[in-house]
Amino acid sequence: MTETAPGSEQFMDLVSRLITAQPELTPIQAGIIVAAQQNIAHDSRTFARLLGLAHALVLRELNVLLQSGDAIELVKRDDRTLRTFYTPTVAANDAFLPLSKSTSDLPGAPSHNGCVNNGLP
Template sequence: MTGTVPDAEQFLTLVARLQAEEPRLSAIQAGLLAAASLGIAHDSRTFARHLGLAHALVLRELNALAERGDRLSIETRDARTMRTHYILPGKT
């Protein structure tokens, strides 16, 4: 986690809003976007750990979202651990 403890209500509200705006987003995909936006997580392992999800499941959803190319971009992948760092468009 980066910095402060995230506000769970704020995170869940943003996930719900993202899914309402774009119904084809899965809950995990919306969560990945919300986590990046709120500074909670910018990599797959951190996101999986914070939410208690299997890393393989997070990777599948992250890759599906990245393939669309409009919501987030893959920055780097660690070949050994499969940790995948991602960013939102316009963020550095």
Template sequence: MSAAAPDADDFLAAVGQLQQRDPGLTALEAGLLVAAHADIARDSRTFSRLLDIEHALVLRAVNGLAQREGLLHIEKRDGRTMRTHFTLGEAAAHLFAEDMR
């Protein structure tokens, strides 16, 4: 997957595999983790724009992942635009450490 235009089939396959590893993840949450892992998007606005999803829904998912210990770390927030920058947490890294076939 390239940072500019991820292959939709590869992206969706990775999201599905991640949800199998952690059934508690929604498709949106798994998509955020895959996007961060594959360096497709590391902030809420970029993810929202690339996947044509309302920013408010993405922010809700980012905040939910940040509250689940170790999945996502919020690095900074822009108070004006609400753009939230994030990185994978240790627990998410473990999810990706398994072979993603």
């Protein structure tokens, strides 16, 4: 039996909600947006590693998002490795807010003081 990482079901639920709300997004694009908004990953290499995807595939999907300019903004790009750092736009955060649960409700999510919420009081 395969175990899933804590919070992975919630992550996939948020990705699914975002795809439903914005069907033009691919699953990888929606995952990039959700991961950035939930402070899971803010760069292409980390996102690729965490999801077990090829970095080149993530870069391709990320470039589509960056070209649209609606959801993700470029922070910096490493010229040698092409590792791309990004942040969600204000418009993306506003559009995403009604879709997401409170991040403090998610196990393992950062609390408002930056500490990890393990579901303990």
